[in-house]
Amino acid sequence: MWLSIFRRTPKAFDRIAGKDQLICRSKLKKALNTSNQLLVNRIFELIDLDKSGYIDRYEFDTFANTISYNDKRHRLRFIIAICDLNGDGYVNKDELGQILDACIRDQSLNLTGEQKKAIKDCVFSLAGLSDDDKGLNLKEFKKFIELVPGFDFQFDQFVNELLGRKNIRQRSSSKSPVFFKLNFFRNYLKDVLWFSFYAAINVFLFFNAMSHYELQGATLPVQLARGGGACLNFNCALILLPMCKVLLGRLRHSALSFVLPLDNLTEIHKGIAFNIIGFSFIHIAAHFTNYTLNQQNIALVLCASAIGITGVGITSSLLLISVTGYLRSKNYERFLSVHKLYVLFFILTLLHGPVFWLWLLPTGLLFLVDIGIRIWRKRRTLKVSKLESLPDGVTLVRFCEHPFKNFYPGDYLKIRIPSVAKDEWHPFTISAAPESFVLDLHIRYNGDWTGALHNLSNRMRYSHESVYAQLDGPYSAPTSSVYRSDVVVLIAGGIGVTPFASTLQSLLLNEKNNTSVNQQVYFHWLNRSQNSYSWFIDLLNQASKQLGSDRFHLHIHLTSLTRSFSNIVMQMAFDAFWSAFRFDPITGLPAQTSAGRPNWDLVFSELAAKYPNKKVDVYFCGPKRLGKSVRKTALKYGLYFREEKFE
Template structure:
């Protein structure tokens, strides 16, 4: 059967409706396969449903004729309600999903059963006794007439009591069948106007002003040097290729200096403590290093090509066999140093690719980057006057490297290594006497039992007030971190003999280490991105316990933590509970947690209502045990930021974020719209 043969019920379809029909048909064929029929197994696989009982219940709702198969017509009728139905029609579908025996009401057993299946479908682990308790409080709140059963009107009233939830449910209903995103977004499609583009540029300027200014100044300086080199060559009668080659050579001098400057970690950490981070983007120095590196490679290529084109004799096929060429290339200082520089730069650039570092070839990246120590002296030999350019930054760089070498040779010791939920490893080490850090700062870590040469940056999650202990939380996202997690899971007898030996460098500053200067800091961590804020929160807790709570300059600290996995809240659950329970911090810290990994399912609304009702009755969250209720959705940043701005009218508000880049883009735009400062962690 083809969708064009199906009678569209109730109203004549317009262009949008026909588009929906064809999209729904495409989804049906994707699930059904060649036989144009969907059985319960195909529906479960097609909708990515984990729970077979839940899948069977959804199947029975769609299979109107009870034939044991879903036809295209039945699929379209069901999908049309999700896409274009009224709120009441959509609620009726949800209610029917709860009404297991089809008698028009939902009793306690049916409600509890569906809640249990919904929790299972969303991979939320709740003990059976808690599920029963959840069912009891929800049933009591909906069964307002005390009849012992819930009719549709009572069910509808319970959803109507949560307007934001109802609006979200209606807006996302088309995703329940994993329908094409075009359907879900069709009603809210927006054109990309010039105004929208201008607004995006304005927000980028407001959020990234120091970074954009630095890039602009750098670009202007490189262009000026390039032009100066060309003008100088033109003045002595050189041809155009030589002018271009020498213009590139002038610009390379500045790139060489900037490559060194961007690696002065200790200097930037010191500058941060003097507040320089507000005018110089010290948080973006790794990004700046990459930009300058790519620019240096490009300019070097232009320089080489310019001189190759200059030598017309290259047209001669016998050019590379003549002894004079080998003499010029390998016996003259400019020749051999230039060839060696080009080779080194090519190796460094090739092995610095993100794909190389992530593919298990970190040691190749590490070793080729060590060639930088040969690259700089060769650049001094090859480029006249370059030594004067790098004298000052080079001296500072050498002092920093000497300091790093001395510190890096002194090993510390791992006291405990523990595997945590969601592939996280907790490291507790003896804190070296020399390691004096501020909350939010990070260290470089090397563990020979995992890899002899690799250094990796991790934020310290312990408080600076813990003098004998240094704690890190490491998420398994690459080869090195996976090996560390495997080490933690082994019995101690099965570990390498020197597994406790660890080397540390740092500390180094990060955006979150500036939080003490903000009257209203908003800390947003996504997943393991919580680590920069753990040290800050622990410090606030320990100092408040000892009679030194935050000063009056801090109006309120907001801590927002997003996780896709329920178990991840265990990393710092005890810390959050202690912060909530400490009287000295009442009204000073606002903790909010979101569980964002839930799929859009037919029972999501009733599960959310159940969690809210349980929290109201018990005073504690079902999943975390905190006073703060876990939100089973994605945050509405407009609502959150509007509330914070209204509460702190006129006060400067700064958002600090650590997590995936996609969310950073959203937060950056929202912060610019609300006039908030925005800082993102960059490693």
């Protein structure tokens, strides 16, 4: 491993030094990825052996080879040399305090003076030193390091970052990814079976229609047009079914959920839409070919016949719906407005296709019932009991009186607040448990509507105005199936913690009433800001205390922490604080905060090895890019993946 690092040293020097092949303090500061000038100066002075004010290739190679050795003695000498500001061979409390303050500032953390003093005292206490001792020398430092975990891992990360090497994945107990275990296919088994069934129906309808018209003596273009038309009848009727969110949501907690692909309704809707576009192209192209072969006036057919006029209308509305649907992320309001053209699309299709009403009747009735339930629910107006701004631009919306008595943890609803925007509905996860007496929504500032809501919550501090809202829901989501899992892995990115907050509250309340299932819960929460953990800190503390570390495994990840030398010194001190008090000084939680994102390969391979014969479900809610990484690695090790979706 270290040989490969030595080979990268020349490349690292060339990258840092540039054309002049010399490293100055500003270049080293950039390479160390730190704003901690004190540490930059100390490290520069140690590398610059001839005190010329520049680091040449020989000096950098000597430094890189020294820190690359997996030998604690070399590494500890390096740390002591940096922290020993007066050069007497000892690191006293004042020197440690200066270095620690600089590291904490560099990592943009907010700690009180009392916290910093307690952390510093814990380092000396763990090393067995008193106030009368001169300080930490190599012997005491080695004793201290042996009592804190993760030193080598943190140092390796620092070396890898500096030398431009990707983090080395730790070996796991799993010999190889379990691609061929049956569990791997469970994630997609329902989708594959239903897609195969759906594809078979389309193939049958297409070739059956072609065969029927072939027997009647129709030309090939007419046969193709009729085949495409038969598939359009089926798909245009079917596309409404995945949008029956209310009715299908009731099936999630029934036996049918094991055979129905209820987690991917929006993707199914989109897939059917793409097929409608494809079959429409076949249908139109075949008809145009037939008109051309028969030397018919295409313009006259399109403008002077009912078939032509309705066909043009259908194609135009389909084109508008498709384009705005594809560009929905750029203008969601425009997408919603244009998508209402589906009403015109279906009216024209009924006039265009003589037998389409037979296909549309069953799914259309279900869709109308679903729409009716939604309209009835949207009429309810509730008073907001509490509107409070929380750290990092999050707004708490609470209803003490609400009609939702039977919902599941992880369910979401849509909310409209007329005082914020009269005609806008937005989906958010319910963050309170069904067993509680309140209904909470935690909404993060992420756009015009959420920004206006946060501004309203700040204004409410100085006024007593009443705020009213209309709620549409609840709607079922994948996280609401958590209670069926033996081993639960909850992974939250930022405000994506809300469905899992509801899940944990429900679990704790059921545990209190002796009605819970004995589950193993692994909770990973990733945030960029230290303040974000305050949203649910009481809940996480309660879960740790009530469930115990043998059932509730809490992992906190602060992604804004850089894997620089500042982090090494800081984490060593935080480990000492943890050993003394058993809670983390950054979050106050009974779990140590890790820098950056976790190594998902290591996390999931250990879970796969620990529970080879148990159902392990990974539930994710957060940014899409993070979700893709988590999904890919979870499936790699045969775990079951579900992602929270609001559509």
